[in-house]
Amino acid sequence: MTQSSRPSRVIGTRVSPETRARFVALAARHHLSASSLLAKMVDEVLKTNGDISLGSGAQRPLCESENDSGVVDRITLRLRRGDRALAAGRARVRGMKTASYLALLIHNHVRDAAVLPPNELDQIKATSAQLAALGRQLRMFGMPNTLSQPASDLSETIARVRREVDEAREATAAIVRRNLVSWETGAGSARA
Secondary structure, eight states: OOOOSSOOOOOOOOOOHHHHHHHHHHHHHTTOOHHHHHHHHHHHHHHHTOOOOTTSSSSOOHHHHTTSTTTOOOOOOOOOTTHHHHHHHHHHHTTOOHHHHHHHHHHHHHTTOOOOOHHHHHHHHHHHHHHHHHHHHHHHHHSOSSSSOOOHHHHHHHHHHHHHHHHHHHHHHHHHHHHHHHHHHSOOOOOO
C-alpha cells in the first residue's frame, strides 16, 4: 500500500480468534503487521478487479450511510489531550469500563434519555427495597396494640415519617422505571 498525505479510512471485519491468530502469524512470516498485510490484500484485490466506479456498488459511500439511523453502529473517537484520563476516572468511579461509560454518555445525550449506569440503577433498586421494608415496619410500629389511641405526638411523627418514606420510595421507583424504559426502548425525555 502506498503512503499518501490523504487521510486513510478503516475497513473492519470480525473473524474468529483462531482465524485472527492464523492471519497474524501469516503477516509475521512476511515481516508485516496484520493491518499492513490486510491493506496489501485489499490493494491486490482492487488491482485484479480493474476499475470500479464508486457509484456502481450496492453499498453507498460511508458519508451517505452515516445519516441513516442504525446503519453505522461503530465509530472511532479522537479525544482531546487529557479527556481520556478524565473519562476513565469518571468511568472507574461509576464502576464501568471507559468505552461503556462514553457510549452511555452519548446515548443519553443524543436520545435525550436519562439512563443510569447498571450498577447505579441496582443501588437505587436496593434503596427502594430498603425504604419499602422500613415503611412496612413503621406501619406495624404505628398500629395501636389496644383499642386506646397511642400518644398523639408519637402517632403524628410515625405517620409523617411513613409518608416521607413512601414518597421517597415512590420517587426512587419512578426513577428506576423511567431509566429502565429509556434503556430498553432508547426513548426518553425526562431527566432523572
